[in-house]
């Protein structure tokens with residue numbers, strides 16, 4: 001099936017109302033196991049939601065369920081307020097862009113972009129208008145006669161986006177569309193996709209395993225783990241108030257330091273844990289960029305020092321527990337030294353060691 005064939009019912013993107021997407025307790029079982037396990041989230045019209053999580057957590061399956069390329073095992077899916085749980089892909093008003101954007105090598109850029117519209121018998125005049133518009137938005141106007149082999153990776157990716165744009169579908173689903181591109185191009189394409197999505201008022205569900213991509217592009221991040229939603233929040237909330245140790249460590253580079261409170265106390269820490277809780281059952285979290293260094297504090301053994309130009313990463317151990325410090329500039333330290341770490345109370349996150357859930361909500 002052509003992924004970008006422009007599945008749309010009477011809805012047109014330009015000037016149309018923005019269309020919401022809503023999943024309620026959606027499940028997908030493969031054999032006996034649930035790849036997607038009763039998840040619920042909603043995407044407001046005109047917003048970009050990133051489905052983020054490690055490989056195998058159910059992101060692609062969720063996207064394919066929204067597209068109608070897989071049947072649900074349970075739950076309901078609504079697009080634009082209509083229940084589409086049992087509707088075929090062509091009745092859902094979506095366009096989809098996959099990781100391997102699969103252009104036809106023997107067709108020109110223009111023909112590749114218009115392929116889905118020809119199949120759908122959109123009139124010649126309408127096709128020409130949409131092509132000119134998409135080509136101008138994507139900076140492809142001078143390349144329409146070329147074949148895909150004569151394009152760079154980024155240009156090929158834009159052709160794939162062009163297919164989704166000419167479909168004028170109000171909802172666009174993207175499954176890791178940038179993972180074939182080099183790092184610099186990825187940064188550019190992130191911006192282009194985001195800009196386009198906002199300018200056209202598209203509702204977008206964007207799958208990625210790259211937390212930087214999710215954090216920089218999305219209005220809302222749905223973080224998944226083992227077929228379930230770990231946290232559903234805007235990027236700043238996810239960073240500032242992670243609800244679990246998994247969320248705390250999945251977002252941010254290097255990841256948040258999380259270690260038992262007892263280890264910090266054993267090495268001279270003077271933090272105030274949340275009152276009324278057993279200190280032995282608590283984990284303390286602090287982001288590497290929020291850690292201070294001083295003449296006294298929590299004693300940590302330096303294991304390695306990595307100079308990155310703008311920052312230095314210091315890998316250390318506190319009572320045997322892995323701990324990373326990120327400091328601006330160059331730090332003159334060597335492995336084997338002892339450093340003293342200061343922990344600002346306001347930068348601390350508290351988790352229950354047993355449940356791995358946050359215990360203090362701001």
Ligand SMILES: Nc1ncnc2c1ncn2[C@@H]1O[C@H](COP(=O)(O)OP(=O)(O)O)[C@@H](O)[C@H]1O
Nearest residue numbers: 030034035053054055056057058059060061062
């Ligand atoms: N067609 C399929 N048949 C059986 N199992 C599948 C199929 N597609 C996906 N899975 C399983 O479902 C789980 C989630 O897969 P997927 O949604 O592709 O994860 P992600 O996109 O997050 O990497 C994985 O364990 C995967 O092996």
Ligand SMILES: [Mg+2]
Nearest residue numbers: 056059060061
């Ligand atoms: Mg996937």
